[in-house]
Amino acid sequence: MPGQIRGVVFDMDDTLYLERDYVRSGFHAVSEQLPDSGRAFSRLWEWFETGVRGDTFDRLLKAEPQWATRVTTAALVDVYRSHRPQIELLSPAAKLLAELQAVGISTGVLTDGPERAQRAKVDALGLKHHVDMVLMTDTLGREHWKPSEAGFIWMEEQLGLSAQQLVYIGDNPVKDFIAPKRRGWATVRLRLRGQLRFNLESTTVGSAAEHEVLSWEELSTWVWRWLRCETN
Numbered sequence: 001m002p003g004q005i006r007g008v009v010f011d012m013d014d015t016l017y018l019e020r021d022y023v024r025s026g027f028h029a030v031s032e033q034l035p036d037s038g039r040a041f042s043r044l045w046e047w048f049e050t051g052v053r054g055d056t057f058d059r060l061l062k063a064e065p066q067w068a069t070r071v072t073t074a075a076l077v078d079v080y081r082s083h084r085p086q087i088e089l090l091s092p093a094a095k096l097l098a099e100l101q102a103v104g105i106s107t108g109v110l111t112d113g114p115e116r117a118q119r120a121k122v123d124a125l126g127l128k129h130h131v132d133m134v135l136m137t138d139t140l141g142r143e144h145w146k147p148s149e150a151g152f153i154w155m156e157e158q159l160g161l162s163a164q165q166l167v168y169i170g171d172n173p174v175k176d177f178i179a180p181k182r183r184g185w186a187t188v189r190l191r192l193r194g195q196l197r198f199n200l201e202s203t204t205v206g207s208a209a210e211h212e213v214l215s216w217e218e219l220s221t222w223v224w225r226w227l228r229c230e231t232n
């Protein structure tokens with residue numbers, strides 16, 4: 001497989017930036033809607049740090065029932081998903097993307113998640129300036145989120161490359177690598193401290209990435225080794 005790579009496609013959340021920064025940014029936006037934003041943010045962040053996921057805004061309105069008379073959970077979710085996130089590309093990510101573009105290697109981003117929230121992140125990160133193709137799988141339909149192959153097929157067609165010429169780099173060992181592996185892409189898990197799923201292990205051979213790297217430096221080494229093989 002190494003030696004043929006012509007395109008590098010990345011997951012977005014917790015791969016190109018740290019998702020906890022998005023969560024923090026969203027909690028700030030939500031807290032600003034509430035009477036005591038300092039207290040609201042402290043509670044939300046404390047729960048996040050102790051692993052609470054999914055029902056955080058419900059918990060908040062239960063813990064502060066007087067606020068529930070002014071705002072609903074649905075409204076807070078709406079603020080969270082539509083807020084303008086304060087997030088940035090990890091600097092080694094921006095560097096590698098620029099280097100790949102400079103030598104004519106195709107680049108892409110393939111991301112799951114509600115379209116509105118993902119679009120806000122894509123815009124905040126300025127991804128259109130950093131990669132050739134961005135696909136939010138939600139635009140194909142909820143049923144085409146990973147591990148559907150549809151987004152990967154779309155990316156092959158848009159970049160004009162075969163599965164064997166592509167590598168997918170992501171962080172989630174449960175869903176990121178199933179479809180690209182099935183199609184014959186190379187796969188790399190980028191495992192960084194601070195990621196939400198840092199401690200999560202893949203449970204099946206089919207879901208495990210072929211390679212795992214523990215830093216952007218290591219990832220760059222892999223990518224360039226493959227690309228050099230290609231030019232030799």
Ligand SMILES: [Mg+2]
Pocket residue numbers: 011012013014015170171172
């Ligand atoms: Mg991710």
